[in-house]
Amino acid sequence: MDGAVKQVSNTQRAVDELRRLIFSGELGAGSDHLESELAERLGMSRTPIREAALILEAQGLVEMRPRKGLRVLALSPSDMRDIYDVLTELESLSAENAARLGYSDEELRHLATAISDMEEALERKDLEAWAKADDAFHAELVRLGRNSRVQAIAGMMVDQVRRAKAMTLQIRPLPVKSNEDHRGVFEAIRSGNAAEARRIHYAHRTHAKTMLLELLEKYRFLHL
Template identity: 35%
Template sequence: MSNKPAKPKSLTDQAYEVIREAILTNELKPETLWTDRELSEKFGLSRTPVREAVLRLKTQKLVEILPRRGTRILPLSVDDIREIQQLSKALELEAARSISLQDDRTERAKDIGRAVEAMEQAIETEDRQSWVKADMQFHRAIMFACNNNRLCDMYLSMRELTDRARFFTMHVRELPRKSTVEHRQIYEAICTGDSIRLAELYHAHWARTTKELLSIIEQQDNASMFRNSG
C-alpha cells in the first residue's frame, strides 16, 4: 500500500467546496445575486478559482450565471425534490445492494457505520445541524463504497439539491429519531448481506422521508428557498 501523502486540493476545488457549503446551508440565500468580486471578498478567495467554481456549481443547478450581472443562487421546486428523491433512491439502493453482495462488505461499510454513529450522537445531543451533516456522510459513504464512479457521479450531482432542502427544513421538522433507527437498520442489512431486507428498508425509508420532506416544503411555499412549479 502506498504511503504517499494525499494530493492537496486545488484552489478551484477549495472555492467550490466553500461556496457549495454556503449554498447548502442557506448562507447564500436563494434569489440573491453575487458578483465574482463579492464572492471572492466574502470568502477570502481569489477571483479566478471563484469563477471556475461557479461554472461547476452551474452544472449542478445550484446557480445561474447572468451575463454582466453576476451569479444568481437558484431556488428549489417541489417537483425538483420529488423527481430527485425518486432517482436518488434507485441509484443508492443499487449501490447498497452491490456492497451487500461483496465478501468484504463489512470492511467497505466502515464509513457508513461511522456516519450512523455520528447521527446517533447528534440525536443524543439534539444537534440538528450535525445530524444533517452525518446524514449526508451516510449517503455519500454508500455511494463511494460501491466502487462505481459513474453511478456515484450521477447520484452526487442530484443530491446537492435535496441536501439544501434538508438544511433548510431541519429546524421545522421533528428530531429525526426514526430516520436514525432506519439508517442503522440499513447499515446492518448491508453488513449481513441481506439484500431482500435491504430493499424493503429502502423503499419504506425513502417513501416516508420523501412524504415528510415534501409536506414541509409545501407548507413553506412562501419561503424564498422554494418555488412552485406550476
C-alpha cells in the same frame, strides 16, 4: 518538506469558496451576483470565478445569465421531489450492490459508526450532529456501492438539497423511524441480502421524501 505549498488553483479555491458561501446562505437562493463583484470578494480576477461558475453551473447550483451575473438557483418543491427521486433510486441501487459485494464487518465499520453516531445524537437531541451523521451514512452507503457515476451524481444531488435540509432540520419531526431503517439496511448489507437492502432503503428514502414534501407544503413561505 510539506511546507503546505498551495498546490490548488485559484479556480479550485473559487469553487470551494462559492460552494461554502452558497451552503452557508451568504449567497441566498435566487440572488444575483456579478462576476466582478465575486472576484473582488474572493480576492482574485474574473477568470477563475468564471471557470468556477461554469463548474457550479454544470453541477446545478448556479445559473449564468449574460449581464445578470451568477444566480444561485432556488429549489421549488418540484425540484426537491425530482432530486429525492434520483437519490432514492441510486442509493437503493448502492444498497443492493453493497450487500451483493459482501463486505466484512471491518469494511462496514464506517457505516456502523455513522448509525451509532445518529442514535447517540438523537438521544442528546443534537439535530446538527444527527444531520451530519446522516450525511455520513448516506455517503458511505453510496461509496460501498462501488459505482463512480453514482457517487458523483449522488454527491451533486446532496449538494443541491443541502440548504433545504438545513432549513427543515429544525421543523421536521424527530427522525426516530430513520434510525430503525438505517439499522435494517445495515443488517441486510451485512448478511448479504441484496433485495432486502434495496427494499428497506427504498422505503426509507420514499418515506423521507414524503415527509419533506409535506413539510414544504405546510411551510410554503420557506424559500429554498
